[in-house]
Amino acid sequence: MFDTALTTNDLIFLAQGAGMTLVVTAISVFFGTILGIIFGVIRYQVGPWWAAPLTFVLDVFRSIPLLIQLVLANAFVTTVLGWRISGFTVACGVLSLYTAAYCAEIVRGGIEAVPATLRRAARSLGMTWGQDMTYVVLPLATRVALPSWIGLALGVMKDSALVYIVQVVELLKSTQILITRLQEPLFLLMICGLFYFLISFPIARLGGYLEKRWSND
Amino acid sequence: MKTSVFAAGLLAVTAMALPAQADKLDDIIASGTLRCAVVLDFPPMGSRDASNNPIGFDVDYCNDLAAALGVTAEIVETTFPERIPALMSGRVDVAVASTSDTLERAKTVGFSIPYYAFENAVVAREGVEMATWEDMKGKVVGATAGTYEAIWLEGKVKEWGEGEFRPYQTQADVFLALSQGQLDATVATVEVSEASGNFPGIKIVDKAPMVPDYVALITLREEYGLINYMNLFINQQVRTGRYAELYKKWVGEGEPANLTIQGVYR
Numbered sequence: 001m002f003d004t005a006l007t008t009n010d011l012i013f014l015a016q017g018a019g020m021t022l023v024v025t026a027i028s029v030f031f032g033t034i035l036g037i038i039f040g041v042i043r044y045q046v047g048p049w050w051a052a053p054l055t056f057v058l059d060v061f062r063s064i065p066l067l068i069q070l071v072l073a074n075a076f077v078t079t080v081l082g083w084r085i086s087g088f089t090v091a092c093g094v095l096s097l098y099t100a101a102y103c104a105e106i107v108r109g110g111i112e113a114v115p116a117t118l119r120r121a122a123r124s125l126g127m128t129w130g131q132d133m134t135y136v137v138l139p140l141a142t143r144v145a146l147p148s149w150i151g152l153a154l155g156v157m158k159d160s161a162l163v164y165i166v167q168v169v170e171l172l173k174s175t176q177i178l179i180t181r182l183q184e185p186l187f188l189l190m191i192c193g194l195f196y197f198l199i200s201f202p203i204a205r206l207g208g209y210l211e212k213r214w215s216n217d
Numbered sequence: 218m219k220t221s222v223f224a225a226g227l228l229a230v231t232a233m234a235l236p237a238q239a240d241k242l243d244d245i246i247a248s249g250t251l252r253c254a255v256v257l258d259f260p261p262m263g264s265r266d267a268s269n270n271p272i273g274f275d276v277d278y279c280n281d282l283a284a285a286l287g288v289t290a291e292i293v294e295t296t297f298p299e300r301i302p303a304l305m306s307g308r309v310d311v312a313v314a315s316t317s318d319t320l321e322r323a324k325t326v327g328f329s330i331p332y333y334a335f336e337n338a339v340v341a342r343e344g345v346e347m348a349t350w351e352d353m354k355g356k357v358v359g360a361t362a363g364t365y366e367a368i369w370l371e372g373k374v375k376e377w378g379e380g381e382f383r384p385y386q387t388q389a390d391v392f393l394a395l396s397q398g399q400l401d402a403t404v405a406t407v408e409v410s411e412a413s414g415n416f417p418g419i420k421i422v423d424k425a426p427m428v429p430d431y432v433a434l435i436t437l438r439e440e441y442g443l444i445n446y447m448n449l450f451i452n453q454q455v456r457t458g459r460y461a462e463l464y465k466k467w468v469g470e471g472e473p474a475n476l477t478i479q480g481v482y483r
Contacts, residue, residue: 013269071306078307084248087308167293167308174269177294180258181265 005182006191017174018195024088024170025157028095032156033149035096036103041133043104044111061101067162069094074166087166095163099156106148110141143214150207154200171195242442245310251288253279254295254303254312261408261467262315262333274467278332279313281459282434285450301326304435311436311447318433327438329447330483332454334429334474337366338410339422341402342395350423356401359383359391366404369427392416411469421471429474451476 039058043051061069073094077083114137122132164173175192179185245251255275257263263273271292283290295303300312304326315335318328339350346352353370354377360367362384374382383400385391388409394400396416404425405413413419434447454460455476464473 007267009268074308075306082244084244084250177257177265177269181269 004184004187006178006184006188010178010182011191013178014171014174014191014195017169017171018199020168021157021160021170021196022199024091024095024160024163024168025153027092028099028160029153029156031092031096032099033103035100037107039100039104040107040111044108058101058104061097066094066098066159067165069098070162070165087163087168090166091160091163091168095156095160098159099152102152102155103149106145106152107141109148110145111137113144114140146214147207147211150203154203157200157203158196240442241310241437241440242446245288245443246286249288250291251279251283251286251311252291252293252309253282254300254309254314255279255292256297256300256314257292257294258296259315261412274333274463275313275315277463277466278454279311281454282311282313282447282450285453286446300435304437311434311443313434315432316435318431322435323438325438326435327440327444329434329436329444330451331431331433331476332451332460334431334476336407336429336474337369337404337425337427338407339402339404339425340392340395340410340413340419341422342398342400343418343420345401347402347422350425352422353380353402355379357381357383357399358402358404359385359394359400360403360405361385361388361391366406366425366427369425370404392419395419407471407474408468431476 039054043054048055070091074087074090077085077090118140119132119136122136123129127135160170161172163170164176169177171192175188179188182188239247253275255263255271255273257265257271257273259273261273262275263271266272271294276292279292280290293303293309295309295312295314297314300314300316301322303309304312312326313332315333316322316328318331322328339347339353341347345356347356353373358370358374358380359382360370367384371382371384374380383394385394388405391400391403391405392413393416395403396418402422404427407421407424410421434451436443436447454463460476461473464471
């Protein structure tokens, strides 16, 4: 009835690809979020005029397609700077900055959502700026920003499919390798989609769970 | 005093200018890896085995080159149109990817001497009396419509003024027609002909006297050191019999193509 040349070996090969996708995503989201928080706070704190250069740079990362960023960054690092670093490092670097550019906006939006009156109240109680940020802004802003951040993380996971261009064999690339060998594109793409679903769904559910739990007053 | 300052300044300037950038050959040896672009959907030159590792003539050739340089090889999979961009953007050091040495491409990249040549073979049905390619005269022949070998074959049939030429849609159709007796002979690349073993009752008779498709290794145009090295490497591969060995391993029995051209250098 249904016949396929796909072997267990090939499924393991796909699983390794999925593992690579997860690793690249985890590293990029981790560093991207840290950078994003720093950039977002700076942007909010110094005001639109002084933050203009930073805003411009972040806009560049948001407006240039990721694929082009990866190719250009790789060419710059290997030919202009002459560093022999792996495609994996380049991929993580570019994807982190890309994540940071979006995350900065989410963070800024989260901070702006905290009522100014509340923050003034905190400062008038004698809290320092650091205490205000840690005990008042952080808990409230996190609740506002979380859904967008989960969406960003899932988006980065799917965008990470583009890192094949710098020789990182992640899930989609390993699927393409199998398609070339086995000539069963539809079946293999279905399995690839299933793998993506399997790794995205738990993250989406975790986000939903946290959202629900934190919104209970 | 002033002179010495001047001299020191001059020395500093030359010191900055002189340490001529190490060329690619040095870079490869220093980094310990040779990154080769190989096309992996082009058997028998490049493909993947059951555990998805790259295999093929080009893969082995890259490994040999890396071994000669004393470094490890890294196979970077590329498609045919992506070979040269991968080279230009620094993703690979060389391309071992069956690249035909056209003059148009030589404006962009640097070619070594040919390391392989795709020749065409005459394949005939068993039972048809044929010893050389000229015995095709007067026979019913066919090939895949529109290909280089089909155009050549059709021209030959017209030139002979006897026999018949039949075009087919795909290579598989040609071999099927041949094994079913609708055709007496066909012309196809040696690599394809060797792979036609799953069609019963057909055999390779002779090589067709067409200009072979010479393919060469490529790297950046200005990397003379590396191109020089690759030329010598290709020479050594032929000299030591490794070329014939790889041909036997990946293509089949028989003589590999002659990589020299009568009456001209290089």
